[in-house]
Amino acid sequence: AGRERFEAVVFVAASPTRTxxxxxxxxxxxxxxxxxxxxxxxxxxxxxxxxxxxxxSVTEVVWT
Known part of the structure; x- marks a missing residue:
């Protein structure tokens, strides 16, 4: 993500704290x-x- 100049990466998780x-x-x-x-x-x-x-504003969504 850093290579593509993203400043934040959010992982979808079962944790409301992470969101x-x-x-x-x-x-x-x-x-x-x-x-x-x-x-x-x-x-x-x-x-x-x-x-x-x-x-x-979400710039990109990546499905793994």
Whole structure:
């Protein structure tokens, strides 16, 4: 992610704390990538919505 000049990478996880941390980081960065791992696919939409509600602009989503 650093090589492509992303400032924040958010991993979709079963943890609301991680999503909140990604939302908090979003206020200081302009390029945010969301990484969706196989076991987090069912939560991807909820995480994207939470980030959007927090004003975070997701630049790229990567499905692993």
């Amino acid at each position: 909140a941390a990604g939302s908090a980081l979003g206020q200081w960065v302009q390029r945010t990538a969301v990484i969706v791992e196989p076991d987090g696919r069912s939560q991807a939409e909820d995480v994207a919505q939470a980030l959007s509600d927090a004003g975070v």
